[in-house]
Structure formats: C-alpha cells, structure tokens
Amino acid sequence: MIFPAEDKILRGPDCNTPLPDGLARYVFDKLHQHGDKVAVVPSWLEVCRPVQVYPQRGGLQHTYRQLRRLSATVAAQLGRLGVRPGDVLAVATDGGPQHTPLFIGSLLTGVIFAPFNPSFDDDETRHVLGFLRPRVLIAEKSKPLYERLTTLVVSYDEVDAWFSGSSVEDADPEVEEAPALDSPAVILCSSGTTGYPKGVEVSHRALLQLLAVATDQRMLMWLEGSFMLPTPAFWISVTMMLLISINAGKKVLLMGKFDEQLFLRVLREHQVLSTLMSPYAGVRLGKMSPQPNLEPLRAIMFVGSPIDRSTLLELQTKFRLRAVQVYGMTEVLMTLSDTRNNPAPLGSVGRPQPTVEIKVVDTQTGEALGPGKEGELCFRGPMVTRGYYNDPAATAAAIDADGWFHTGDVGYYDGSGLFYVTDRIKDFIKYKGEHVPSAHLEATLLKHPAVLEAAVVGIPNPETTELPRAYVVVKPGVDVSAEELVSFVSKEVSDHKKLRGGVIFLDKLPRTATGKTFKRILRELATKDVDE
Structure with a gap:
C-alpha cells in the first residue's frame, strides 16, 4: 500500500494481472475451461462435481458445462425476443437456478442485467421500473403491475421451458462485441434505507478489474470445500462471488434467503468452509439456543452494515472460526479487504485493494484527515461506480468534480493503513x-x-x-x-x-x-x- 502523508490519500498496490479483453468472452471461456474437466458418460449424462447448488430448490445442482449451455440458450432466446445490446433486462427474483444463466446470457448479448427485489411495494416497483425502462422483464412470480409497466414480461416457467428445450451439446454463441468499458454491465438497486432505491451502475471495467484482482490475489482458489451465499440475488455480493467462483472454478451454494435450519443442514452436506452474510444473520446465529454446531465452517464474512468488535469476538470464541467485517457497497464493490496471508485485526475491514484510492474527509469542511481521525470514507478507482442510472442529480450529489465517490459511511484508518467503519452519517444522532x-x-x-x-x-x-x-x-x-x-x-x-x-x-x-x-x-x- 502506498501511504503518502502529504495528500492523506491511501492507495492500494498495483494489480499485476492485466484486464481481460471483454467480460462476456472471459466468463464464457472460463465456463468452457472448467467444463473440459467433465467426464461425459454416456453422451447425454454429465458427470462431475457440481459447481452451483440451490438448497432451497430441493438441492438442484448445476455443473459448469450445464451453466455454459444454459447461458447460451438465454442469449439465443433474448435475441429472438428482439433484445439488443444496451437494452435493459430486468429480473424480479430472490435467486435460484435461473439466475446465473440469465446473468451470463445477458453479458453474451451486450444487454444490461438488472435484478431487483420482487418484494418491492407498488410505489417502489413503479419507481425502479421507471428509471430502468427495461426492454424485457423476467419475473419469478407474476404481478399485474409488471404487465402495466413493462412492454414484455416473461415468467420463470417460460425460462424453464427455454432450458428444457435447449441442446445438451456445448453451444458457442456469437458473443457481441465488447461494450465500452465504462458502460453498465449490471444495474443494482441501492438499499433504499433513506428513500426510494437508486439504480447503481456497475460497469464492465469494474467487473473486469474485480476479476483481475481476484486472479492476482488467488481469491477462492485455495478453498478446498464450498462457499455459501445465503443472500438474495439482487445483492452486489452475489454478482461478485458468482464471478469470483467462476474465475476460480469453485463450488458455490446459493440460498437466496437466509434460513437458519437449512443453513445448518447444508454446512455439513456440502463441506461449506466459508460463507458471507449480513450482521443481522450472524447475530441470530449467535443467539440461537441451544447453541448450533457450525462445523466444518471456518470463516464468516459480514457485509452490508457494521458489526461491532465484541460481537465478532463472541462469534469467534463460541464457534471456533474466523469472523470478519468486510467493507463493501454496491457503489464501490470490494475496495477494502484483508488477505488470507495478511489478515486484518478483529474489527478492521482491512486495507485498500489494488488500484483503489481512499481518503477520509471531515464531514463539515471536506478536508482530508490523517490517521485516527473519524470522517466520511471516499473512494476513487476503476471498481467505483460511474453513477446512478438515469439519475444525474443523484450522481452529482455522490461523486464530486475530482471523481471521488462519497459513501456516507463514517470511519477512520490507523497508522498502518488499516480501516475501521463506525457508522453512517445519517445514523448519527445529534445531542x-x-x-x-x-x-x-x-x-x-x-x-x-x-x-x-x-x-x-x-x-x-x-x-x-x-x-x-x-x-x-x-x-x-x-x-x-x-x-x-x-x-x-x-x-x-x-x-x-x-x-x-x-x-x-x-x-x-x-x-x-x-x-x-x-x-x-x-x-x-x-x-x-x-x-x-
């Protein structure tokens, strides 16, 4: 990490892995690379260890070869529906086996992928579909409002019919020319804790940089067991971990929603060694009575909001595993982290990732602050959002003239460049x-x-x-x-x-x-x- 005192900007190290040429081709080729390890006996039966498991769907499993074929099917079907590069594909879903093929199929056709929360109320749904303006909406569950607000609505039953009619042979679709690096690949809704959700643009450059950093740091490549995501598909963590797991060729379990009993059951069934969840879910695990057995789990990463040091320590002691706070938000991806070989101390969210610049500024004056001084965290770099989709006012309010994204999160860094997140500016109480x-x-x-x-x-x-x-x-x-x-x-x-x-x-x-x-x-x- 580069840590010059003169400008009080902390800079992550260089990334030694070059950016891939294009996101769609890179991901699709990775599916092919991992699929080549599959033994096909007989020709219509794919035999290999599964790479995606859906516990809430009766344990349905997909291999890389299957994901490649289903993604190619989605790309072909989107073309038949008249969807063109730059159009938005909205998907109302918590997750499930359709999600990854829909995501990768969108990349193959140059379409912007926009999963959103199907539990949004009518006002929130009108607002989200209003700024997305999707060419097609795919819905896990039908709502009359979808039909009124969108030209073309496709059900999950129809998507399943696409899959059942697809060829078992590996498809090799024509991949659209790589879109501009700074154009959105994915649009995800902000959490909307203080108002209506906004559409966060996640660019092709941001996701390519994520993959380059993941390769550089061998993320998940060391993992011998499985990784579990008990989180909805419209979280940025799902998008990131899908790409990182495909990059590493590892198995991931996708739950969609956190369910304590199902979580505990599949830990042992699928040798889950690492997982990611909200602090709320972690607190509930810690307060379960009788105390559950989390073996063979070795690490829990907490995302979404701060979790205090005492709770982390309690979980580590009680369950004999590593509990860490990971800092990330839809707008900045994975810009702060510790590493397996250089873990951060308890309560810290780590150091700047490669290619990331970070500063802490006074919430009143905007002055950059030194170590140990609490202020607003600001980020700049290729993984940081370019703005909010069809919302120039919100973009201008969040990103200043020098390209710094103002997070609204309060924290500080110490003399070693380790960061600590303490609160949200809007959650401060004035007394x-x-x-x-x-x-x-x-x-x-x-x-x-x-x-x-x-x-x-x-x-x-x-x-x-x-x-x-x-x-x-x-x-x-x-x-x-x-x-x-x-x-x-x-x-x-x-x-x-x-x-x-x-x-x-x-x-x-x-x-x-x-x-x-x-x-x-x-x-x-x-x-x-x-x-x-």
Whole structure:
C-alpha cells in the first residue's frame, strides 16, 4: 500500500494481472475451461462435481458445462425476443437456478442485467421500473403491475421451458462485441434505507478489474470445500462471488434467503468452509439456543452494515472460526479487504485493494484527515461506480468534480493503513452539539442477555436537537423492562450517549431486503410519537 502523508490519500498496490479483453468472452471461456474437466458418460449424462447448488430448490445442482449451455440458450432466446445490446433486462427474483444463466446470457448479448427485489411495494416497483425502462422483464412470480409497466414480461416457467428445450451439446454463441468499458454491465438497486432505491451502475471495467484482482490475489482458489451465499440475488455480493467462483472454478451454494435450519443442514452436506452474510444473520446465529454446531465452517464474512468488535469476538470464541467485517457497497464493490496471508485485526475491514484510492474527509469542511481521525470514507478507482442510472442529480450529489465517490459511511484508518467503519452519517444522532453513533449504542444493547435485536434512532427535541431512542426485540420467553435496559446502557456509555429517548419494544425490526434495519420507518415512528 502506498501511504503518502502529504495528500492523506491511501492507495492500494498495483494489480499485476492485466484486464481481460471483454467480460462476456472471459466468463464464457472460463465456463468452457472448467467444463473440459467433465467426464461425459454416456453422451447425454454429465458427470462431475457440481459447481452451483440451490438448497432451497430441493438441492438442484448445476455443473459448469450445464451453466455454459444454459447461458447460451438465454442469449439465443433474448435475441429472438428482439433484445439488443444496451437494452435493459430486468429480473424480479430472490435467486435460484435461473439466475446465473440469465446473468451470463445477458453479458453474451451486450444487454444490461438488472435484478431487483420482487418484494418491492407498488410505489417502489413503479419507481425502479421507471428509471430502468427495461426492454424485457423476467419475473419469478407474476404481478399485474409488471404487465402495466413493462412492454414484455416473461415468467420463470417460460425460462424453464427455454432450458428444457435447449441442446445438451456445448453451444458457442456469437458473443457481441465488447461494450465500452465504462458502460453498465449490471444495474443494482441501492438499499433504499433513506428513500426510494437508486439504480447503481456497475460497469464492465469494474467487473473486469474485480476479476483481475481476484486472479492476482488467488481469491477462492485455495478453498478446498464450498462457499455459501445465503443472500438474495439482487445483492452486489452475489454478482461478485458468482464471478469470483467462476474465475476460480469453485463450488458455490446459493440460498437466496437466509434460513437458519437449512443453513445448518447444508454446512455439513456440502463441506461449506466459508460463507458471507449480513450482521443481522450472524447475530441470530449467535443467539440461537441451544447453541448450533457450525462445523466444518471456518470463516464468516459480514457485509452490508457494521458489526461491532465484541460481537465478532463472541462469534469467534463460541464457534471456533474466523469472523470478519468486510467493507463493501454496491457503489464501490470490494475496495477494502484483508488477505488470507495478511489478515486484518478483529474489527478492521482491512486495507485498500489494488488500484483503489481512499481518503477520509471531515464531514463539515471536506478536508482530508490523517490517521485516527473519524470522517466520511471516499473512494476513487476503476471498481467505483460511474453513477446512478438515469439519475444525474443523484450522481452529482455522490461523486464530486475530482471523481471521488462519497459513501456516507463514517470511519477512520490507523497508522498502518488499516480501516475501521463506525457508522453512517445519517445514523448519527445529534445531542447538544455532540455526535452520538447509533451503532455503538446498538452494540451495547446487544450485550444484554435479553436483547435479540436493537436499533437506535434520534427523536426530535427542541432543547437538545435529538434524543437517542432504542427499539428493541427481546428473546422469546425473556422478560426485561425498558428501565432496566436504559440503566444497563447508562453504565456502559458516556453521559451524552445515554438513552434519554427511552426504549420501545417491538415484535420485530423493519428490515430491508439486504438485512439492514429500515431506520427511516423507525424515525417516522419516533416522530409520530413526539407529535402525538
């Protein structure tokens, strides 16, 4: 890592692996490369270890040879539907065996792939389809609204019919000329915790750079067992890990949604050694009673929102594995990370990845800050988004004139260039001129043995600006009072961080599809309580 003090910009190392010529051809050739290892006995039966497994679909499995054939089928069918390079293919799905062929088939035809959350309400769906303007929408489950908002809607049953009629022989479709490097390959929706989702452009350059870094650092190539993704297909982590697993020729299990019992069962069935999940899922695993057996799992990577050091330490101790916070967001891909040979200390999200520039700026002045000073994380580099699809205003608000993407995440780096993420700017609570980090209060509440989930927001107050209020879900069958929790926190934190807004109990916290707490709903609830 290059760490010059004069400009306070931290730079990742060079990447020694050149960019592939084109994303579609590179991925398709990788499927062919790994498919060549398959023994075909007899000619219509493909025999090899599976590379994609779908536990929620009865354990359906795909080999690389099958993925190659199904992706070619998708490319041919999209052409028959009149889809052209640069058009958008929207896919309403949590995941499943259709997802990877649809993704790769889109790349082969130069189409922009746009998976989105099928659980969006009608207003969110109108907004998302409004900026996507898809040529075709493929839906796992039908909705009348899709028909009204899109010219052509294709069901998953029709996609399955494409697959059942495809040839077993390896297809070699004509791959469209590689699109411009900075044009979008994928559009993914932001989590929408503070408003309507935005369409994040993930460019061909960004994904090619991801593959180059993955090759340079041998990501997943060392893994002897399987990797599990218990996350929805519209998360950026799924897009990244699909490409990295194809690059490495490794097996990945795709669950679509986190299910504790299914997760525990397939760990041993498929020798899962590593997984990635939201902090919410990790907290639930840690609080399960009786304590589950996570063998043979060796590592859990947490993504999507901060997870406190004490929770990581608890999980490591309880389950005898490595628990790490991985920093990433749809807009910046995998720009901070530790490495297998140079792991980051507990609580750190690692150092800058190759080709990435990072700085921490004062949230008021924009001045670049030195080590140990907390501010907003800003990123620049080939893996960083070029902006939001059909939304120039949002793009201009997030990316400054010098090309720095402002994340809205608060953190700092130490003298060794290791980064730590502490909160979101919008989640800071303002009390008498002091900034109160909600993540710290949530971590404190989770230390209480009765607390299953916790979220802290500010409630309006004319004298102090805001008061910290906690919304808490308690463990089933456990009794605890609001006063007890307020007192518990007061003993753990400084005076300005005390829960002066009180504690409110809920049956469950509102969450986005990415597992993040929907704090906008909690703020609205808190404001309504004050107004009443």
